[in-house]
Amino acid sequence: GAVVSQHPSRVICKSGTSVKIECRSLDFQATTMFWYRQFPKQSLMLMATSNEGSKATYEQGVEKDKFLINHASLTLSTLTVTSAHPEDSSFYICSTDTIGGNTIYFGEGSWLTVV
Amino acid sequence: GQSLEQPSEVTAVEGAIVQINCTYQTSGFYGLSWYQQHDGGAPTFLSYNALDGLEETGRFSSFLSRSDSYGYLLLQELQMKDSASYFCAVRDRRSGGYQKVTFGIGTKLQVIP
Numbered sequence A: 001g002a003v004v005s006q007h008p009s010r011v012i013c014k015s016g017t018s019v020k021i022e023c024r025s026l027d028f029q030a031t032t033m034f035w036y037r038q039f040p041k042q043s044l045m046l047m048a049t050s051n052e053g054s055k056a057t058y059e060q061g062v063e064k065d066k067f068l069i070n071h072a073s074l075t076l077s078t079l080t081v082t083s084a085h086p087e088d089s090s091f092y093i094c095s096t097d098t099i100g101g102n103t104i105y106f107g108e109g110s111w112l113t114v115v
Numbered sequence B: 001g002q003s004l005e006q007p008s009e010v011t012a013v014e015g016a017i018v019q020i021n022c023t024y025q026t027s028g029f030y031g032l033s034w035y036q037q038h039d040g041g042a043p044t045f046l047s048y049n050a051l052d053g054l055e056e057t058g059r060f061s062s063f064l065s066r067s068d069s070y071g072y073l074l075l076q077e078l079q080m081k082d083s084a085s086y087f088c089a090v091r092d093r094r095s096g097g098y099q100k101v102t103f104g105i106g107t108k109l110q111v112i113p
Helices: none
Strands: A004-007 A010-013 A019-025 A032-038 A045-051 A067-073 A076-081 A090-097 A104-106 A110-114 B003-005 B009-013 B018-025 B029-037 B044-049 B053-057 B060-065 B070-075 B084-093 B099-103 B107-112
Touching: A004 A090, A010 A019, A019 A032, A019 A090, A019 A110, A032 A067, A032 A076, A045 A067, A045 B099, A076 A090, A104 B044, B003 B084, B009 B018, B018 B029, B018 B084, B018 B107, B029 B060, B029 B099, B044 B053, B044 B060, B044 B070, B070 B084
Parallel strands: A010 A110, B009 B107
Antiparallel strands: A004 A019, A019 A076, A032 A045, A032 A090, A067 A076, A090 A104, A090 A110, B003 B018, B018 B070, B029 B044, B029 B084, B053 B060, B060 B070, B084 B099, B084 B107
């Protein structure tokens, strides 16, 4: 069964609005979750590392004020795309390491389309 | 920084064997992973190599040579359902002591009858 659950799987929003994507770890506690972005036919680009109870660590070039990450509990991290624009349309995926750290489990991913 | 190279596309015949190579440059290397991603879906974990040598899991095997900064994924007895993108990913140590996983561009494997 799924180890990491992500919701929603697909979302369409109007330009200028905000969208929240949730990532939940099932049956285990995840102190660290990762948020990736993937454009069609491209690789996964790490956006930020979400740490429970502390500020997220953003990768270079990722706007922290635009992509708000909250990791308020050991089983839930959220990514909010604020003031979305069409160029933010992409596949967003969360993941978490296993305890012991050699395997990454991905959520189902969220397709965001900004119109 | 980190960089990985893998072929962008590979085509192979059903029932055959295919090898997807990956070379990497990084510091603080921990291990090399492989992931499979079908169109429209999320990546799924296939294998992880931290030490030199071959790891076998069913029809899939993965190899690592740390001294050569090189690894490969070997798929045997190819099936049509193996058509997907395959990503190699390096886990290494970043500043602050955190581990980071960087993905290659992905190799799109097409299995033909």
